[in-house]
């Protein structure tokens with residue numbers, strides 16, 4: 345590789361390394377998994393004219409500290425900054441506006457999503473709220489009808505009171521989206537795959553519809569992470585994440601990010617950060633910076649384990665249905681193969697009844713019962729009473745979330761141990 349030690353900020357970070365000129369893949373011939381991963385990295389390098397994904401995750405914004413040489417990004421726990429004289433500072437004035445640790449994370453996440461810049465917030469919900477604070481009374485937002493439950497709660501119970509209008513549509517049906525757009529629509533807000541039904545939307549097709557209508561397309565990429573899905577390359581205008589999930593990866597901090605594609609968006613969100621203040625703390629920025637260094641290897645393992653667990657569940661006699669885009673029986677398996685470079689770790693299954701779900705969840709030992717997802721540990725949740733409780737029974741029934749559904753975020757433990765735990769807990773279902 346053609347990188348010479350530390351990348352200082354003054355040097356261009358995105359130079360195409362010499363590795364592209366040679367067929368390194370021949371050295372990996374023997375190992376199919378390593379070859380597939382190298383091919384993905386090579387394709388991303390070619391398309392984006394940048395170093396590969398894992399290299400960007402470890403190096404962009406993560407350059408050694410120019411003052412001390414510290415290989416890890418320093419945490420700057422400061423609210424304010426010494427000014428040289430009135431009107432002259434070193435680029436930082438007050439930490440609600442900006443903080444050096446936060447700047448590093450914002451550079452890193454923009455590079456991973458292929459955006460021009462990013463802004464990080466105190467949680468995924470704070471980021472999603474920030475998206476909507478740009479709108480005015482009467483503006484309309486069209487959304488996927490199957491979203492993380494906290495999002496419609498924010499939209500329906502808080503932001504409609506401020507005069508914004510939200511309607512919901514099955515965004516996997518591009519024609520239905522076209523029909524549901526209004527002259528006042530400002531944003532199409534999409535999760536793909538959705539939470540918890542694992543429904544995909546065709547991001548490229550939606551971006552074409554949005555472009556012709558002058559509507560902004562926002563994709564929540566939390567479930568796939570930029571490692572497996574690149575919405576901006578598919579035409580999205582903005583990407584959001586709950587960094588709480590795969591980007592952090594260790595279930596030890598909340599956070600959210602908006603990845604921008606234009607300078608105007610970046611300025612708008614910087615203004616919202618400075619004005620509304622829901623910014624991510626320097627320590628939590630550092631946790632995400634540390635987490636993303638291993639994103640590529642974690643996602644590979646999540647995906648490997650996810651495929652095995654989905655296959656196991658789909659063949660288990662106690663389970664009625666499995667929702668996982670990597671299964672050939674998933675109605676959008678072909679779109680998943682085209683739009684994503686892996687299938688990830690999120691699986692939902694139907695146990696048949698609330699009583700079955702309860703029996704199963706009471707028995708799990710290695711897998712943890714809890715809200716959230718995307719950590720190294722296998723986490724299992726019950727959408728009807730946890731993530732989607734706010735929708736109410738009617739709201740859940742409308743989109744097909746049942747009381748018997750169980751959602752698994754497959755971790756990176758030894759897969760045999762995960763399977764053994766699921767198997768013994770499934771035995772509790774009559």
Ligand SMILES: Cc1ncc(COP(=O)(O)O)c(C=O)c1O
Nearest residue numbers: 467468469492539566586588599
């Ligand atoms: C897909 C998705 N988006 C957004 C959020 C909200 O993120 P946070 O919990 O960090 O506020 C969640 C939370 O579970 C989520 O699953």
